Amino acid sequence: MKWKAELIEHRNVKRIGIWFEKNPELIQKIKKFNDAKWSSTLGVWHLPDNAENRLKFKIDAIPEKVLVADKLKHLNDFTTYLRTKRYSESTIKTYTEALKSFFIFYNHKSVDSINNEDVVCYYEHHIIKNNLSSSYQNQIVNAIKLYFKTLQNPALDINRVYRPKREKVLPNVLSxxxxxxxxxxxxxxxxxxxxxxxxxxxxxxxxxxxxxxxxxxxxxxxxxxxxxxxxxxxxxxxxxxxxxxxxxxxxxxxxxxxxxxxxxxxxxxxxxxxxxxxxxxxxxxxxxxxxxxxxxxxxxxxxxxxxxxxxxxxxxxxxxxxxxxxxxxxxxxxxxxxxxxxxxxxx
CATH class of the missing domain: 1.10.443.10 (Intergrase catalytic core)
Known part of the structure; x- marks a missing residue:
């Protein structure tokens, strides 16, 4: 099973996020873990953060990623903006987590210099590489567009930040x-x-x-x-x-x-x-x-x-x-x- 594991925070609880190639066999394997859950918000399977799972997925060898100070300030400013616009707490959490993921990918680069090519690079080398869902990519787009629209970043044209083709999934219905x-x-x-x-x-x-x-x-x-x-x-x-x-x-x-x-x-x-x-x-x-x-x-x-x-x-x-x-x-x-x-x- 080829996987990538990272510490994540889901609904204010520390969890272990597991990314892997999407196929039925691997999904059945991950489901066998105790308290394994799928997050449609984050586009990832996640497990309890405990000693057994850390050992299994070598989580200690993967440091938790932290934003550099200037990006943390930008993220906090964005959260404040969303609250003043009266977005719901769930939407605020979704957008800030999505933007945080994007910022972490460009931790080495100043926010003002991020451009459209960087967004495409993020799609290719993070979202597609980790086989993340198009719905998660769409949340990233929403967060990026809203953030850079309020920041008025001259290096990035928000009209050229494109959305993925949405998956057409039928709703699950019980008899x-x-x-x-x-x-x-x-x-x-x-x-x-x-x-x-x-x-x-x-x-x-x-x-x-x-x-x-x-x-x-x-x-x-x-x-x-x-x-x-x-x-x-x-x-x-x-x-x-x-x-x-x-x-x-x-x-x-x-x-x-x-x-x-x-x-x-x-x-x-x-x-x-x-x-x-x-x-x-x-x-x-x-x-x-x-x-x-x-x-x-x-x-x-x-x-x-x-x-x-x-x-x-x-x-x-x-x-x-x-x-x-x-x-x-x-x-x-x-x-x-x-x-x-x-x-x-x-x-």
């Missing part, structure tokens, strides 16, 4: 039977309610964790999603069945500030703990697929479409800016595909 198995796996009402609410309303993980009790409008049968992706508020329909679950959950737990709180009162439930809740449900249900929380949202949208819901309403419920984003669900709707008769049947 209604699989959804039912997952949502009925937990006896703990809190765990069951969280997973059920994500599916029943098509919520993103962050949207669920940012809910407050007052966001549930039981009389109108709606949930207010505040300042979601793109800094937009939206309303989503609330089923009577999930409303009953929420009432029972509220009676037992009596959350103070957030609808779903962690062990400490007044603190939102941890996103890693939520991922663990899903992982436990999959194990109990006997589902072997590498399901993420976002699969529940994809499945909700696809099942709405299969039930005959208009795409425009689905777009509004999911909070998509463009109808093209929502139209991808037409490609995975089993009902639509199964209605197509093959000419082979007429032979």
């Amino acid at each position: 209604k039977t699989e959804i039912k198995q997952i949502l009925s796996a937990h006896r703990n009402i809190k765990h069951n309610t969280m997973l059920s609410l994500i599916y029943s309303c098509g919520l993103r993980r962050s949207e669920l964790l940012n809910l407050k009790p007052g966001d549930i409008d039981s009389k109108r049968g709606l949930i207010l999603i505040r300042q979601a992706k793109g800094k937009k508020d939206r309303m989503v329909p609330l089923s009577s069945k999930i409303l009953g679950m929420l009432r029972e959950y509220y009676r037992l737990y009596k959350p103070a500030t957030w609808l779903f709180e962690g062990q400490q009162t007044g603190r939102p439930y941890d996103e890693r703990s939520l991922a663990s809740v899903l992982k436990q449900a999959l194990k109990k249900a006997g589902i072997k697929k590498d399901v993420s929380l976002h699969w529940l949202r994809h499945s909700y949208a696809t099942h709405l479409l299969e039930n005959g819901t208009d795409l425009r309403y689905i777009q509004e419920i999911l909070g998509h800016n463009s109808s093209k984003t929502t139209e991808i669900y037409t490609h995975v709707s089993a009902k639509s595909l199964q209605s197509i008769k093959s000419p082979f049947d007429d032979l």
Whole structure:
């Protein structure tokens, strides 16, 4: 197995990033490591930073890369700019980590002298060489363009910083039977309610964790999603069945500030703990697929479409800016595909 290992920081936790040639056999090998995870944000598989993994991947022989002082100041200034523009914390982290990777590659070169040829060189000798995803490259482009636009660097023409051709990947969708198995796996009402609410309303993980009790409008049968992706508020329909679950959950737990709180009162439930809740449900249900929380949202949208819901309403419920984003669900709707008769049947 040919690999490259480096210490990284993912969601404020030290991890070991593993880069390797993309193929199914190597992916299966990396999955066998305890707590191995794929980060779509960073475009890398990562493992716990412990003595066993450091020894296995010779991590001690690879020094952690640190930015030189002037670039660290530029990076901190960029972070401050993003905060003043009211970008979300997740977007700020994504952009700063992407720009940090680019800066580290040119640690020897002053920021003011970086030009378009340097960007192309970075693509070739870092992103392509390490077989990083086009989505990660796209994040690099976003960070570079936004940073150098605000810096007004004369050596780099941001209009000539090109984007990679995006991969066309279909959303992962579970059957209604699989959804039912997952949502009925937990006896703990809190765990069951969280997973059920994500599916029943098509919520993103962050949207669920940012809910407050007052966001549930039981009389109108709606949930207010505040300042979601793109800094937009939206309303989503609330089923009577999930409303009953929420009432029972509220009676037992009596959350103070957030609808779903962690062990400490007044603190939102941890996103890693939520991922663990899903992982436990999959194990109990006997589902072997590498399901993420976002699969529940994809499945909700696809099942709405299969039930005959208009795409425009689905777009509004999911909070998509463009109808093209929502139209991808037409490609995975089993009902639509199964209605197509093959000419082979007429032979």
